[in-house]
Each structure stands twice: as structure tokens, then as C-alpha cells.
Amino acid sequence: MPPFQTLLDEHAADVMGVLRGAVGRTDAEDCFQETFLAALRAYPRLGNAENLRGWLLTIAHRKAIDHHRANGRKPTPMADPPEVPFEDPEPFDGEIWTAVGGLPPKQRAAVTLRYGSDLPHTEIAAALDCSPEAARRSLHEGLKRLRKELA
């Protein structure tokens, strides 16, 4: 197994990106810590260094789900809605990821893994522990819903 530090060097940014998409910027930090501590705990027993990125993203996905469960699945509350004039545009990405955060867990995971981490369908399937076909379907449903909400 490679030294754990190389996993951090190579994948920390990706994991953080996925978590920000899944639980929002504020809570991503905690989920990030939980993800890497869980990974560190399990690492010596993993015994297979082939798809460490997929493995980390799977753990991150589970931590994001745990987080949503703990929060009773309510959408992330915004303490201080930004008082900006309407014409002041929100970053385009921000709006989309907020909408992504409101998707059901499987769809949300599929969308963030595909567009947040640029994973192919097969790796999304591995991360979500489902068939590539089911991963494709979740992604498709998620995108459909996003299009409707953002239209």
C-alpha cells in the first residue's frame, strides 16, 4: 500500500469538492475529517491499492449520507441569507450545487460524482454499490429534476 499521505496529496481536493456539492461548504469540513479518519482507520486492512480514489469517494458519499440523516434530511439552513440586490448575480455554480444538494441521496451522489469528480459511470456504480445501469439511471433522473428546478 502506498503511504497514506499520497492519498491526501492526490485526492483531498476531489473529496472536498464532492462533499461541498453533497452537504454544502460549511459542513463539508466535518465530513472531510470523518471521511479521512475512517479511511485511515481501515487503510491497513484494505489490501487492494487499485482504486483508492473510488474507495475514498465511496467513504465520502457514506459520510455525506450520514450527515443528511443526522440532520433529518432537511435542506441546509442558511443562517444569513445574503442581502444582495437581485441583479447581483450569484455564482452560477453555487446555484446549481444548491439545487444538487436538494436532490434525493442517490441522485445527488450520482450527479456530484459525475460532475464534481468527473467519475465515469462504472466508477460511480462502484462508489454507490449498484450496477452501472442503475448509476446511469440515478444520474439521468437527477439531471432531469435539476433541469426542471433550474428552468
Next chain:
Amino acid sequence: MKATLQRLTERAEAEGLLDVAYANLDSPFGPLMLAATARGLVRVNLPNQDPEQALEELAAKVSPRVLEAPARLEEARRELDRYFAGKLTEFELPIDWALTHGFRGKVQRAINRIPYGQTRTYTEMARRAGNERAVRAAGTACGTNPLPIVVPCHRVLRSGGGLGGYGGGLPMKEALLELEGVR
């Protein structure tokens, strides 16, 4: 991200998940890489040795839970700085011998008892490790010392007074002996 990663190493340390911590250190000879387990210093990587390879070896032989976490190396850093400044003649930091075994391990522990500013021969080291005829093996034990500088294999010379070898290169061996006032 830097603060996030630092928090992670602190939590890993607190939860007993940081099996091998490492840090880089500037020295008069170039960058050193130091690694420590919870028991003590386990590896000193010299400037001309590949740190990546050293970390892979630690991952394979000690534990793959290897993280850059300079906090644990503070004591080693302080002692080495003082040594290079000529102000420290005996390292006091605890050592973890996890990377040494068998006859080589015996030789390396014997090397660790050679006082500052003194030298021994490969033959003497072989004798102290229990086999006077294993001079070549004693040489190999010096060459594979996982803790050079701290375990002072630079103090071991050929019987005729020749320098012998050094993992960090002969100029470094000469400079260390000079620092200790030997040559």
C-alpha cells in the same frame, strides 16, 4: 486546505491512527526527511537518498498509515539542529529500531554506543555484534543504517584508517567527522 489537513493529522494523532509521522528538515548537507513512530525516531533519510522510496519502505515495513506531521518530529529537529551547530554531542531522543533486524540490528545498536568524536573499525563492530569474522556484514549493517547521523555510522572506518563507505556520500562522512573534531 492547509488548516483542514493540519486538523486531520492532529485528530489522527489523538485517535492513535498516526503510525508513522514524517517531516522535512533543512540541514547543512541538504534536505533531510525524518520519520517517527509513537515509540521514537525510526528513519533519517539523507539528502542523496530518495525520500519517496523511504516512505514506501516505511509503509511496507512499519505501517501504511504514514502522514506528514511535523509536530512529532520537533524534538528530533531540535537535537539535529544543535548537533549540526556543534552544540550537541549525544542524542537523547528515543529510537524505534523497527527497521533493523538480526545481525545488522546488533551492529547498528553497537554503533549507537560509539561516543561523539571517536571512531571504530568495521572489524570492531563485527566483534561487538558477536561475530568478529563477519566484517563484510558489519559493513552492510552500516550501509543499511536506517538512522544515519543519529546512529553514528559515520564513526566507523576501515582498519587501515580509510574512510570506507557512506550512504550520504563520502564528503558528508568526512564533514561529519570534521564537525566532531576527528579529522
